[in-house]
Structure formats: structure tokens, C-alpha cells
Amino acid sequence: MAKGLNRLYWSIVLTISILPILVTAIYGNKYYFWSSIVLFKTILLFGFIIFLWIHFLKYCVVIFLKLLSGTSKFLSPIANYLNQSKVIGPIISWYIRAVFFFWFLVLLISDVLIRTILSRASGIHEGTGFHYTPINASDTDFQPLGLFEKDEEVEEKKKLYGDNFPKYNKKLALSLAIASKIAYEDVPIIKYELEKAGYDMNSFKPIAYKNVCGYIVEKDDNIILVFRGTNPFNIQNCLTDIRALLCKIESSSRGLIGLVHEGFFEAIGEDSSMDELPRSQSQTIIELSNTSLVKTIETIFSALKTLVFFAFQSLITHVHDPVDHRYLGEDARFVSAYSQAARWISKLCNNDSENGDEGLNNIRQQKSKKHLYITGHSLGGGLATVFLAKLLKDDSPLLDIFAGIYTYGQPNVGDINFAKAFGPELGKKMFHHAYNNDVVPRIPRWHPYSRPPGNLVxxxxxxxxxxxxxxxxxNIPIPIRRISYLHLSGLLNLKVIRRMRNECWLRIFYRIIFPFFINDHFPGDYVRAICEGTIERVIVGSPGQIGGLEKTKN
Incomplete structure (x- = not known):
């Protein structure tokens, strides 16, 4: 990747430097010729200086990290004092929040520029030739991706805690975290890595509906449904997440399940019959006739009218209701994500049964040996939880093969009644990961939002x-502690500083431009934390319990 970035850098420098000479040659002005030569050399000189400066910084990373480490140790007692102060501490805390909020707004406003720059520096996937997304460009390892066997570490913990230990599998959590991480990439990269991990690619299906993207794939009777998260460099995605009004979700058999995030609920969509889909909305037929001159002119103008109306209507639809064409695959724009996923999983469970409704009923009758896992990062985690809620609402036979839901950095999606509605049996299979100061698992914070159902990891x-x-x-889930703006975090945290020695320059760049509570949200950090982490304790919920207050190891 480093050689590719160097070539890209010098290509840009040479292109910019040669432009003045080309302009002068085109217009044939001899007076400006020597000026263009001087400008050409100046740009090359500056390019060379910047190139040397970047490599100088690269070799000075050790010194830079030592300076950060020294600064962290110096500020540590000051931060502890301010954290205990009742007057000065809160004032400084609010000031830090305001600075971070302003800087984050600047980044959102500049999202198009940032995405353009980072996409050029994101590197190329060797197996497919596609560019990595900026989200994963700093960590392009997508394996291991298919671990479904028992975890030895977890089995030892089960012996220690007995029935109090949830049905958690750390190896499975790692695989599903990587599956959620790779969902941000283009479909060819996803398919390449899944095939490399031994998945059956005949079972692969991409999903696209409104602002929802994801995929389904199977390996050894284990079916995974993965929802893609929000692109943090896209302000439109961020604004979509802000639509956080609550709506009721009711079941004919269970009654009121609770209140759920309206944006997520509508994004998943309702179940619909394939025969009732409005195909006319996505396809337009134009008829022309040349039986006579009048008929020819008449049909041409009619066709032009139809084309203009179709173009106008389509543009409005794509702006108001955008769909990622990379995941679309077939003409399924008006098929909800819920229908696409439920029908394909049913098909996999019933040996390619063509009838989706009949296939769903057969799952319960035949007692399928399949296992369904649902996962997602960020927005994808919220969508995964809402998808499971819709299965519960419809009393879907897919609940019979449901084996677990693992989400990473997911936002709150409903109220306390919503969290309690899943019951202890489903709750034992639900795991929502929150890494350190990641801000997303802590929002929305206002009443009546509650933590997602199941176990907090x-x-x-x-x-x-x-x-x-x-x-x-x-059966109320344990809330997570608030972010402390007075503790040393991000670039001032000793644990982060030590890990930066093994991080690429792009990840360090992210750490510099993004606030610490955004940096903790990257999918790569969740993958690394689960991979290198160890299960310390299982803390059984009690009244007033808050997760994340345990003292950390240095």
C-alpha cells in the first residue's frame, strides 16, 4: 500500500506542476513560458519538501509517542483533581464538549471533501482491485471470518460462573464483528473475503432498501444476516440517524411490544407479498408506431412526455429515497429489507423452496437444523435489533432457528417496555458491545429511550x-456509564499511545482529526478489542447497576 500511495502522491504533484507549462504551450505565449518553468520547479520543490517531511514524521513516531506518553503522565493528576472538583471540573468539561461538538460539525460540513481525499489514499484490495472504503482503510484485515465452533476461554468461564454465564461466544463475536466491518466495503470485496473464509457463495444475497444495506450468507448450516452501518463521512447518513422519534410496535398475539426508533422501524420495512409489489413504479414501457405520419409524430411526442415524467419522478425518488446500487443486484427497490431477508433465509432453510410463505411455515414443521445469527455495527446494529423485533411481532418461524444477535456500537432503539418484551430466553442470546468511550451506544439519551435488550458487553x-x-x-438491561470528558482519553490515554506504535499513518491521522468518542466507534477497534481482549468478569444485574464503572488495568 505504501508504494501505491507514493506513486499516487507523485502522480498528483507532477500533474499539478506540469499544468502551467501545458497552458503556456496551448496559448503560445513566449513571455509566460519561463514563468511557467519557474512555477513547475517550485511546485516540484514543494512536493519534494512535503514528501521528505512526511517520511521524517514517519521515523519520528517513536519520539512523538514518547512526548504523548509524558504529557499523559503529567496531566493525569490534574485530570483526577478536576474530575473530583464540583465547580471547576464541570465548567472545563462543558468547554471541552463545546470544542468537540464544533469541530465535529466542521467535519460533517466538509464530508464530501474528506471522502474524496481519503478515498484516494485508501489503498486497493489485492484480490479484487477495488478501493477500500475510508472506514476500513486503516485496518484492512478481514479474517478470521467464519468461526462458529466453541470458545475454550468461554467454556472455562462457564465452569466458573455456572448458570449466570450468558450464551456468549467470543470467537463468534469476533467473526461477526469482522462480518459487520466488511459490510462497509463493495460487494466484490465482501464476496472475495467470504469465499476465502469458506462460505457457500451460492447462498450469498446482497440487500438494499431505502437507506438499508446488508447481506446474507451461509456456512455449515450457520446463516448470518449482516446490516451495514452508517458511513460517518456522509452527512446525509448522519441526518437520517437523527430521525429519532418513537413509534409503537404492536403484535396481534403479544399486544404492545413497546416504542421503537421510527427511522429504523420504517427503514426495515414491512413484510409484503411478491405479487403485490408495484413493479410499474420501477419500470416504464414506451410504445411507438409508424403506421402513418400522424401516428408516428403522435407517439414520438407521447414517448417524450413519458420520458420527461419518468426522469423527473425518478430523480425525486432517488434524492428522497436513495438506494445503494452496489447492493441492489436485482430490481428489488420496492421489496422491503425485511421481506428480502426473511424470504431468502427461508429459502436457505428449505432447500431452495420457491414459495417464501410456504417455506417459512416449513421451518417450524421440519425443525430445521440451521442457525441464524444477526449482526451489525452502528446503525447496522440498530437495524439488526429492529429486524429481530419484527420477527417477534409477526411470531415468525425464523425465531425457531434464531441462535444469537451480536451488535457493535449500536444506538438505543426503544424504550424499557421494548427491551423487556424479548423475554429472558431471547435475551440470553442478545449481546450488544460498547467499546470504551464510543458515543453511539449512549445515544439517544432522552426519555423514554433505554438500553437495547439483552446483555451489555x-x-x-x-x-x-x-x-x-x-x-x-x-429483565431490564443494564445502562452504560456516561462519557467522562475529564479522564485522559484518545491521544492522551497511555493504552492507546502504546497501541499506536503498531498502527498505520491513516489510523493515527483519524485519531488526530476526530474526537476520542468518535475514534472509539470505528469497527476495526471493536474487532481488535475482541480479538486481543479477555473476559474479566460477569456482573449480574442489580438495581442501580451501571455498566463500565469497573477500574481498568494499566
Missing amino acids: FIDASFSIYLYPPDPVT
């Missing part, structure tokens, strides 16, 4: 993993 800065099952009596 909190990972601190030292990669220690703590499991918090819900309250055993009320």
Missing part, C-alpha cells in the same frame, strides 16, 4: 471485557 481501553446480563427479576 462493555470493553474498556485495556481491552478487558465485562458482561452485564439484564436484571434477573425485571
Whole structure:
């Protein structure tokens, strides 16, 4: 990747430097010729200086990290004092929040420029020739991707905690975290890495509906449904997440399930019959006739009218309701994500049965040996939880093969009643990971939003993993601690500084331009934390319990 970036850099420098000479040669002005030569040399000189400066910084990373480490140790007692102060501490805390908020707004406004620049420096996937997305460009390792066997570390913990230990599998959590991470890439990269991990590619299906993208794939009777998260460099995606009003979700058999995030609920869509889909909305037929001159002119103008109306209507639709064409595959724009996923999973469970509704019923009758895992990062995690809620609402036969849901950095999606509605049996299979100061698992914060149903898996800065099952009596999930703006975090955290020695320059660049609570949200950090982390404790829920307050190891 380094050689590719160097070639890209010098190509840009040479292109910019030669432009003045080309302009002068085109217009044939001899007076400006020597000026263009001087400008050409000046640009090359500046390019060379910048190139040397970048490589100088590269070799000075060790010194830079030592300076950060010294600064962290110097500021540590000051931060502890301010954290305990009742007057000065809160004032400085609010000031830091305001600075971070302003800087984040600047980044959102500049999202198009940032994405353009980073896409050029993101590197190329060797197996497919496609560019990595800026989100994963700093960590392009997408294996291991298919671990479904038992975890020895977890089995030892089960012996220690007995029935209090949830049905958590750390190896599976790692594989699904990578599956969620790779969902940000183009479909050819996803398929390449999945095939490399041994998945059956005949079972692969990309999903695209409104602002929802994802995929389904199977390996050894294990079916995974993965929802893609929000692109943090796209302000339109961020604004979509802000639509956080709550709506009721009701079931004919269970009654009121609870209140759920309106944007996520509508994004998943409702189940619909394939025969009732409005195909006319996505296809337009134009008829022309040349039986006579009048008929020819008449049909031409009619066709032009139809084309203009179709173009106008389509542009409005794509602006108001954009669909990622890379995941679309077939003409399924008006088929909800819920229908696409449920029908394809049913098809996989019933040996390619063509009838989706009949296939769903057969799952319950035949007692399928398949196992369904649902996962997603960020927005994808919220969509995964809402998808499971819709299965619960419809009393879907797919619940019979549901084996677990693992989400990473997912936002809150419903109220307390929504969290309690899944019950203890489903709750034992639900795991929502929150890494250190990641801001997304803590929002929305306002009433009546509550933590997602099931188990909280909190990972601190030292990669220690703590499991918090819900309250055993009320089934209410354990809330996560708030972000502390007075603790040393991000570039001032010793644990982060030590890890930066093994990080690429792009990841360090992200750490510099993004606030620490955004840096902790990257999917690569979740993957690394689970891979290198160890399960420290299982903390059974109790009244007033808050997750993430345990003292971390240095």
C-alpha cells in the first residue's frame, strides 16, 4: 500500500506542476513560458519538501509517542483533581464538549471533501482491485471470518460462573464483528473475503432498501444476516440517524411490544407479498408506431412526455429515497429489507423452496437444523435489533432457528417496555458491545429511550471485557456509564499511545482529526478489542447497576 500511495502522491504533484507549462504551450505565449518553468520547479520543490517531511514524521513516531506518553503522565493528576472538583471540573468539561461538538460539525460540513481525499489514499484490495472504503482503510484485515465452533476461554468461564454465564461466544463475536466491518466495503470485496473464509457463495444475497444495506450468507448450516452501518463521512447518513422519534410496535398475539426508533422501524420495512409489489413504479414501457405520419409524430411526442415524467419522478425518488446500487443486484427497490431477508433465509432453510410463505411455515414443521445469527455495527446494529423485533411481532418461524444477535456500537432503539418484551430466553442470546468511550451506544439519551435488550458487553481501553446480563427479576438491561470528558482519553490515554506504535499513518491521522468518542466507534477497534481482549468478569444485574464503572488495568 505504501508504494501505491507514493506513486499516487507523485502522480498528483507532477500533474499539478506540469499544468502551467501545458497552458503556456496551448496559448503560445513566449513571455509566460519561463514563468511557467519557474512555477513547475517550485511546485516540484514543494512536493519534494512535503514528501521528505512526511517520511521524517514517519521515523519520528517513536519520539512523538514518547512526548504523548509524558504529557499523559503529567496531566493525569490534574485530570483526577478536576474530575473530583464540583465547580471547576464541570465548567472545563462543558468547554471541552463545546470544542468537540464544533469541530465535529466542521467535519460533517466538509464530508464530501474528506471522502474524496481519503478515498484516494485508501489503498486497493489485492484480490479484487477495488478501493477500500475510508472506514476500513486503516485496518484492512478481514479474517478470521467464519468461526462458529466453541470458545475454550468461554467454556472455562462457564465452569466458573455456572448458570449466570450468558450464551456468549467470543470467537463468534469476533467473526461477526469482522462480518459487520466488511459490510462497509463493495460487494466484490465482501464476496472475495467470504469465499476465502469458506462460505457457500451460492447462498450469498446482497440487500438494499431505502437507506438499508446488508447481506446474507451461509456456512455449515450457520446463516448470518449482516446490516451495514452508517458511513460517518456522509452527512446525509448522519441526518437520517437523527430521525429519532418513537413509534409503537404492536403484535396481534403479544399486544404492545413497546416504542421503537421510527427511522429504523420504517427503514426495515414491512413484510409484503411478491405479487403485490408495484413493479410499474420501477419500470416504464414506451410504445411507438409508424403506421402513418400522424401516428408516428403522435407517439414520438407521447414517448417524450413519458420520458420527461419518468426522469423527473425518478430523480425525486432517488434524492428522497436513495438506494445503494452496489447492493441492489436485482430490481428489488420496492421489496422491503425485511421481506428480502426473511424470504431468502427461508429459502436457505428449505432447500431452495420457491414459495417464501410456504417455506417459512416449513421451518417450524421440519425443525430445521440451521442457525441464524444477526449482526451489525452502528446503525447496522440498530437495524439488526429492529429486524429481530419484527420477527417477534409477526411470531415468525425464523425465531425457531434464531441462535444469537451480536451488535457493535449500536444506538438505543426503544424504550424499557421494548427491551423487556424479548423475554429472558431471547435475551440470553442478545449481546450488544460498547467499546470504551464510543458515543453511539449512549445515544439517544432522552426519555423514554433505554438500553437495547439483552446483555451489555462493555470493553474498556485495556481491552478487558465485562458482561452485564439484564436484571434477573425485571429483565431490564443494564445502562452504560456516561462519557467522562475529564479522564485522559484518545491521544492522551497511555493504552492507546502504546497501541499506536503498531498502527498505520491513516489510523493515527483519524485519531488526530476526530474526537476520542468518535475514534472509539470505528469497527476495526471493536474487532481488535475482541480479538486481543479477555473476559474479566460477569456482573449480574442489580438495581442501580451501571455498566463500565469497573477500574481498568494499566
